[in-house]
Amino acid sequence: MFALLDLELMEAAPQAVSFDTGPVPESFVHVTSVSRLIALLEREGALEEALGVARRLARFGQGEDAVTRLSEKVGALVQEAAVGGAA
Numbered sequence: 465m466f467a468l469l470d471l472e473l474m475e476a477a478p479q480a481v482s483f484d485t486g487p488v489p490e491s492f493v494h495v496t497s498v499s500r501l502i503a504l505l506e507r508e509g510a511l512e513e514a515l516g517v518a519r520r521l522a523r524f525g526q527g528e529d530a531v532t533r534l535s536e537k538v539g540a541l542v543q544e545a546a547v548g549g550a551a
Contacts, residue, residue: 465501466497467500468517470495470497471495471517471520471521474492474498474521475523478524481493481524491525494526498517499526499530502514502517502518502521502530502534505517511534511537511541515534515535515538518531519531
């Protein structure tokens with residue numbers, strides 16, 4: 465998917481998607497393709513994969529809300545599975 469390529473570009477060359485001119489970029493352009501990928505993965509039930517992508521995106525000041533939401537969902541599913549397995 466192109467969204468993963470966008471994320472890989474951000475990780476490999478953060479200066480390419482940054483507004484900063486210094487050696488350590490701190491502000492980045494908003495890359496909508498990656499947030500859409502997270503939403504699609506979440507909608508399809510691939511919560512752990514969506515969480516992994518959201519965590520990678522959070523390094524660029526984006527997707528923190530998705531990390532929180534997906535962490536809670538994954539945690540609830542793990543807890544539900546533990547309770548169901550104990551019954």
